[in-house]
Amino acid sequence: METVINDYISRELVHDPALLPLADGTPLLETGIMDSLSLLRLVVFLEERFGVTMGDTDLLPENFSSVNAICAYLRARQPGKQATAHG
Amino acid sequence: MDFSLSAEQRELTEAAAGFARGKLNQDLAKREAAGEFPWDAWRACADFGIQGLPVPTELGGAGSDVLTTALVMEALGYGCRDNGLLFSLNAQMWSVELPLVIFGTPEQQRAYLPGLVSGEVIGGHAMTEPGSGSDALHMRSRAERRGDSYVLNGAKQYITNAPVADFLLVYAALADRPGLAGLSTFLVDVSAPGVVVSGGFEKMGLRTSPMGEVALSDCRVPATSRLGPEGAGMAVFNSSMEWERSCLFASAAGAMRRQLEECVAYARSREQFGQPIGKFQAVAGKLADMYVRLEAARLLIYRVAWLKQQGRPAPAEAAAAKLFTSEAWVRSSQDAIQTHGAWGYLKEAGIERDLRDALASTIYSGTSEIQRVVLARMLGL
Numbered sequence: 001m002e003t004v005i006n007d008y009i010s011r012e013l014v015h016d017p018a019l020l021p022l023a024d025g026t027p028l029l030e031t032g033i034m035d036s037l038s039l040l041r042l043v044v045f046l047e048e049r050f051g052v053t054m055g056d057t058d059l060l061p062e063n064f065s066s067v068n069a070i071c072a073y074l075r076a077r078q079p080g081k082q083a084t085a086h087g
Numbered sequence: 088m089d090f091s092l093s094a095e096q097r098e099l100t101e102a103a104a105g106f107a108r109g110k111l112n113q114d115l116a117k118r119e120a121a122g123e124f125p126w127d128a129w130r131a132c133a134d135f136g137i138q139g140l141p142v143p144t145e146l147g148g149a150g151s152d153v154l155t156t157a158l159v160m161e162a163l164g165y166g167c168r169d170n171g172l173l174f175s176l177n178a179q180m181w182s183v184e185l186p187l188v189i190f191g192t193p194e195q196q197r198a199y200l201p202g203l204v205s206g207e208v209i210g211g212h213a214m215t216e217p218g219s220g221s222d223a224l225h226m227r228s229r230a231e232r233r234g235d236s237y238v239l240n241g242a243k244q245y246i247t248n249a250p251v252a253d254f255l256l257v258y259a260a261l262a263d264r265p266g267l268a269g270l271s272t273f274l275v276d277v278s279a280p281g282v283v284v285s286g287g288f289e290k291m292g293l294r295t296s297p298m299g300e301v302a303l304s305d306c307r308v309p310a311t312s313r314l315g316p317e318g319a320g321m322a323v324f325n326s327s328m329e330w331e332r333s334c335l336f337a338s339a340a341g342a343m344r345r346q347l348e349e350c351v352a353y354a355r356s357r358e359q360f361g362q363p364i365g366k367f368q369a370v371a372g373k374l375a376d377m378y379v380r381l382e383a384a385r386l387l388i389y390r391v392a393w394l395k396q397q398g399r400p401a402p403a404e405a406a407a408a409k410l411f412t413s414e415a416w417v418r419s420s421q422d423a424i425q426t427h428g429a430w431g432y433l434k435e436a437g438i439e440r441d442l443r444d445a446l447a448s449t450i451y452s453g454t455s456e457i458q459r460v461v462l463a464r465m466l467g468l
Contacts, residue, residue, distance in 0.1 A: 012467060
């Protein structure tokens, strides 16, 4: 899961090459990688790849602060089950 | 794909359109000239159940689903010519009531929603600042945590409903957490010490929808007034904008339907060169374009409503719906004036008002330029 999400963020959301390679613990908001629009793009990606539906109350900074945080949030959404990527 | 309305939706929308035509257009020209907020019409809408449509029944609302609510708002736009009233209603419903429903604690919901639903309480959404309009999230207003309260300082501008509001949903960044991660939202009574609301903007259109400025000077609010956790401001704002960019524009689709019907009726009756002007292709083509714009707008709006009903984010779809519908409404409003000729240009005809009102729609809820930015980003550009 970390690899899939890291790849997506690195490819689609990171515009400054100096920030690559992206560590799973890199703070996404503070580094400017994540803004309100890139968050929405990421959410659409996560919904499609991991088969989750995210409501408005899920879009909190702590759930998207880093790749690790995103994975922790997704795993908490599916307790006892590893979230799998589709497609 | 079934596009038909249920019997209940048909009945409700017909009732809403009839209510709007009969009760919401009184003295509009006079009220609009004076820039007067329609208090009686606001209360009549509450009595009819408009403000309560998207609010759960246990909080005094109708608990209507998103599609039905949007259909009713379209019907209101069809029957009601006071776009300012509809704008103030929509602004409260989608960017004050819905955030309370989605993010509010049970205590906050009980404190504010019943009054909003009954029409006794009016709310406003205080985001924009002198230095941050399109760049809304990079605001200067600050919230400093002190014990069990926050102290707010800042200035908000162009806030719909502010001069008549009882409370505002105020966005501020936490003083100790810079950037988007610290953006938070607070429910602020306008009577609280440190809050000064001023109004008096004279607008080109939407003149019955009051707009004002809000100054916050060491305004202390209890921690329990925070909506959602610390840092939830971006989530609250994104949510509000998605709801506004779709459901608010259902009323615009209703207005476009009214414009088209009136233009068709006029084009069939007004004769020049020995025949109805609707027989001339230059006029007929314009009305055909109005029809296409109307139906395309409705499809975009209702797709977003459907997505929101599934509980799914719809940022691209909402931006597309808003962008298209607002620009279509402006264009249709121009075509309505043009179809009616010199009569359409006169204030007493009540046709030019729609253009003045529609122009604002390409600015509020994110300008057309910003919607294009959103779409480009969602496309990966």
